[in-house]
Amino acid sequence: xxxxxxxxxxxxxxxxxxxxxxxxxxxxxxxxxxxxxxxxxxxxxxxxxxxxxxxxxxxxxxxxxxxxxxxxxxxxxxxxxxxxxxxxxxxxxxxxxxxxxxxxxxxxxxxxxxxxxxxxxxxxx
Numbered sequence: 001x002x003x004x005x006x007x008x009x010x011x012x013x014x015x016x017x018x019x020x021x022x023x024x025x026x027x028x029x030x031x032x033x034x035x036x037x038x039x040x041x042x043x044x045x046x047x048x049x050x051x052x053x054x055x056x057x058x059x060x061x062x063x064x065x066x067x068x069x070x071x072x073x074x075x076x077x078x079x080x081x082x083x084x085x086x087x088x089x090x091x092x093x094x095x096x097x098x099x100x101x102x103x104x105x106x107x108x109x110x111x112x113x114x115x116x117x118x119x120x121x122x123x124x125x
Contacts, residue, residue, distance in 0.1 A: 001116050004093050008076045011046040013038075022102050025065040050074065072096050087123035094120070 006015035013035075020026055038048035053070050076096075079089055094100055100116065103109050 011044050013045050016046050023069045
């Protein structure tokens with residue numbers, strides 16, 4: 001969850017690569033190609049994608065998941081600028097990226113789901 005928030009707020013590569021692990025259809029080769037292209041332009045991966053995601057390269061069928069994921073991230077960046085309640089923003093992120101169901105399917109997922117729910121409850125206080 002923190003990686004999603006850092007990606008939305010800070011646009012750092014490490015967090016962005018962590019959240020991309022939850023996007024189906026994004027393989028190591030695609031990620032490597034994007035990383036190389038971003039580095040060549042001296043940009044973070046997210047900034048590079050934001051500047052280039054409407055190009056033909058990202059309109060291919062195999063990249064539709066990446067395109068949809070990026071659109072959702074950009075939507076949350078806009079919402080963050082609106083400065084609503086952080087708990088509402090986190091709740092929307094959890095739902096939009098289907099984070100909890102995906103997390104539950106992983107090893108020790110049920111314990112991690114509890115931690116995320118506790119985090120959300122603290123934000124609501």
